[in-house]
Amino acid sequence: MTVDPRFYTPLGALTLGQIAEMTGAVLDGDDTLSVTGIASAANAQVGDLAFLDGDGKSTPDISANARLFVTNEANLGFVPEGAAKLVARFPRYVHAVAALAMYRPRHLDWTGEARISPDAQVHEGARVSPGAVIAPGAVIGEGSWIGPNVSIGPGVQIGRHCQIGANTSVFCALLGDHVTLLAGARIGEAGFGVLAAPDGQRDAPHFGRVILQDHVTVGANTCIDRGVFEDTILGERTKIDNLCQIAHNVVFGRSVIMAAFGGISGSVRVGNHSMLGGRVGIADHVVVGENVSLAASSGLFRNIEDGETWGGTPAKPIRQWMREVAWLQKQANPKKNG
C-alpha cells in the first residue's frame, strides 16, 4: 500500500532491527531488512510491514507479496515460508509503533496565523466565506463555495462546483465535482479502533483517505472516517442524510441513499442503488448487494443478496420480520382475536 504523501509526511524507512529495538519484539530474520511501508496483510506489497493477530483460529487473508510480518505466537504458522517476522504479544501495537515512526499526519503540524495558506491553490472562481481556513497543499476547484468557519486540511482536494457547508472539517480526503457537504460534516477523521498495548488500550492509527465521488451529498453533522490503510469510498450520486456514521474502509457504490442516524461499521460494502432507512445499523465486514432495501431501524449482521428487502433486529427478510411482529401481537393480546 502507498500512504498518500499529501496527507502523511514520510519520515523514512526503518529496519526490522530498529523496530525490534523500539518495541521489544523478537526478530526472526535479517535485522538489516528495510521496512519501507505499512499495510494490512491482505494488501501488503514488497517492503510493507504487515501484522497478524487474533487467536490464530481463522486463516488470515495474506497478500502474495507480503514478506515482512509482525505476529503473535498464535499466528506463527500462517507466516509464509521465507518471510521475516517480528514476534510479539501485541503485534498490532508493534505495527502501530512502526507506522507512527514512518508517517506523520500533516495536519498535526498545521499551525500559524494564515487563514488561507499561501501554499493552497484556491481557484479564482471559488468563493471562500469569512472564518474558513485552508491548509497548505489543499486545492479548491472552480465554482466551489467554502462556507464560514470551515476547516480544510493539508493536501485535501476539492473539485469544481462543490458546496462545503459552515463549520465542516475535511481532512485526508479527495472530493470530486458537485460534492455537497452540509454544515458540521466530519470528513476524514481517524476511525474507531482500539488495540492492545503493553500499557493498556490505545487508538489504532489511521493512514488511509476518504474519497467522495462526483455529486455525493453528505448531511449535517455526519461523520465519514478515513480508512486504516486503504480508503473509505462513496460512489457517484450517493446521498447521505444528517447525523450518520460511516466507519473506516467502508465502500458504498453509486446512488446509495442512507437516511438519518444510519451507522455503518468498518469495512462494510453496500452496492449501487441500495436504500437504507433511518437508524439502520450494519455490523462490520457485512456485504450488501445492489438494489437492496433495509427498513428503518434494521440491525444487519449478515450479507444480503441483490434486490432483497429486509427489516428488524437482527435483520431478516421483511415478510418474515413482519410475520413475527404480527404473530407476537396476536398471541400476546388474546382479547383482540375474538
Add this chain to the structure above:
Amino acid sequence: MTVDPRFYTPLGALTLGQIAEMTGAVLDGDDTLSVTGIASAANAQVGDLAFLDGDGKSTPDISANARLFVTNEANLGFVPEGAAKLVARFPRYVHAVAALAMYRPRHLDWTGEARISPDAQVHEGARVSPGAVIAPGAVIGEGSWIGPNVSIGPGVQIGRHCQIGANTSVFCALLGDHVTLLAGARIGEAGFGVLAAPDGQRDAPHFGRVILQDHVTVGANTCIDRGVFEDTILGERTKIDNLCQIAHNVVFGRSVIMAAFGGISGSVRVGNHSMLGGRVGIADHVVVGENVSLAASSGLFRNIEDGETWGGTPAKPIRQWMREVAWLQKQANPKKNG
C-alpha cells in the same frame, strides 16, 4: 408561497416557454405565461409553479389558486381545468430547475474577510466572541451572546437574550427571544430529499425557513432542517436534547420535550406538551397529538390521539407493548415459569 428575500435572492420571473426550453418539458398552455414564484401544489398561489408527481394513484392536495403546473402523465387528470401545464417524465426535477433559476440562497455568495459584516445589525448590548462570523443582513438582539466560531448566515434574525453556543451554524432562520442553541447545533440546513432527474438522483432544493419561538432550547450537535417551501417550526419553550434530527417542514407545538437521538421525519406534527423519550423515531407526515408520551426507542408510523402513551417498534399503546414483551419472555423461557 413567498420565498423570503432575506435568505434567497430573487433572480426574476420565468415564462413557461423558458422553463420548457431549459428542461425539455412539453408545454400545454400559453408559453408567455409568467412564473413568479414556486410552491407545493397544496400551497400554490397565483403565479406560483406547482408540481404533481408520483404514480397518480392518490389524489393530490391542490390549492384552489394554483394555475401553473408541471406534471407527469400519471397525474395529468388531476390538473385543474384551464390551468397551464408542463408535462415531463420527472416533474420534480423540472420544478427544481425552474426554482434554482428563480432563487439563489444568499449564503452561497457570502465571501470575504469581514468577520462581522458592516451590513449586519448587532445590538450594542449583544456580546460576540472571537471567531464568530455574522453575515450581511443578520440581526442580533440586545443581551444575546454569540459564542466563538459561530456562523450566522445572511438575513438571520436572532432576538434578545439568546445564547448561541460555540461552533453552531444558523442559516435561513428566525429566532425569538431567550432562545438557546448549544454548541454545534445546525439550524437551517437543506433537508434530505432525493429527486429523480434525467442524469440520476439529485438533491431537492429547499426554499423555506426555520422558526424557533421564544425560550426554545436546542441541544449540542442537533440538526433542524429548513422547510422545502414552507417552514420548520418549534413552538415556545420546546426543549430538544443533544444529537437530535428534525427534518424539513416539521411543526412542534409549545413545551414539547425531546430526548437525545430523537429523529423526526419530514412534515411530522407534534402537539403541545408531548414528551418524546430518547431515540424515538417518527415516520414522515405522522401527526402526534397533545400531551402524548412516547417511550424511549419507540418507532412510530401512525398518528396518535391526545394524551396517549405509546412504546415499541412499530409503536403501539404502551400496555399492549409491555404485554407483548412480557408474554414473549414467559413463553420463550419455560424454566422460569415453574
Add this chain to the structure above:
Amino acid sequence: MTVDPRFYTPLGALTLGQIAEMTGAVLDGDDTLSVTGIASAANAQVGDLAFLDGDGKSTPDISANARLFVTNEANLGFVPEGAAKLVARFPRYVHAVAALAMYRPRHLDWTGEARISPDAQVHEGARVSPGAVIAPGAVIGEGSWIGPNVSIGPGVQIGRHCQIGANTSVFCALLGDHVTLLAGARIGEAGFGVLAAPDGQRDAPHFGRVILQDHVTVGANTCIDRGVFEDTILGERTKIDNLCQIAHNVVFGRSVIMAAFGGISGSVRVGNHSMLGGRVGIADHVVVGENVSLAASSGLFRNIEDGETWGGTPAKPIRQWMREVAWLQKQANPKKNG
C-alpha cells in the same frame, strides 16, 4: 459543593430573605441566614442551598451537613429538624434562580477580537492551528495540538500531548495528558434538564465540570455534558466512538469502550473495562459493573453486576435474549420447522 471559579464567576452570597423576595418562596427560618453555595441535597455542605422536589413518596438522599433547603409541601417532612427552609410550589425553580444569581458561566462574557487571549497560557511547545480561539484562563500543555476553528473556553485545562480536533468546543473541562478529541466533539455543554417554573418549563442550569483523564479518546461529533453540580468523568484510557451522547454526572471507569451512537443518560455509572456496542442506550441512574458487555442496540434499564453480557430492549442476559429471538422466529414461521 464548591463551584469551580475557573468556569463560573462567583457573584456573591445571598440571604434566605433575598431569595424569598426574588422568587416568592415562603421562608421558615432566619431571613438573614447567608447562602454561600449551591448543591444537590445529597452533597450539600454548610452554607449550601439544597432543594427537595418530587411527590415526596421516596426518601431523598440528604447530606448530614445540609442546613438550608428549598422544598415543596410534599417534601416538608424530609427537611432535617432545625434546618431553615424556603417553601415553594416549584423548589427546583427557586434553587435555579438563586444559583444563577450567585454564579455566572464565564464563557457568556467572552467577547472581543483576541483569538488567543493574552490571559491564556499556551506552552511554547504546543501547536495552534489557524482559526482556533483560546479564552482567558485556559491552559494548553506541552506538545498538544489545537486544530483549526477550535473553541477553548475560559479556564479550560488541557494537558500535555493532547490532540484537539478541528471545530471542537471545550468548556468547563479539565483534560489530562494524551487526551484526543476528534473533530466536532462537544465537551462541557449544559446537560438536558427541564424544570417547572411559574411561567412554564425552563432549562436547569449546570454548574459542574467535565473531567477527561489521561489517554481518553472522544470521537467526532460526540457530546459530553458537564455535571449539574458535580462532575462528569471519564477514566483513563476510556475510548468513545463518534456521535455518542454522555449526559451530566455520568462516571465511566478506566478503559471503557463505547461504539457509535451510544447514549448514556444522567448519573449512570459504568465500571472499568466494560464494552458498550453500537447504539446502546442506558437509562438514568443505572449502575453497570466492571467487565460488562452490552450487545449493539441494547436498551438498558436495570443495574448489571460485574462480568455480565446482556442484550436486547429492555436488556436482559444475552442467552435469554437470544432464546427469545430464536423462539419467536421458530413459532411465527412454522414452515421452516419441517
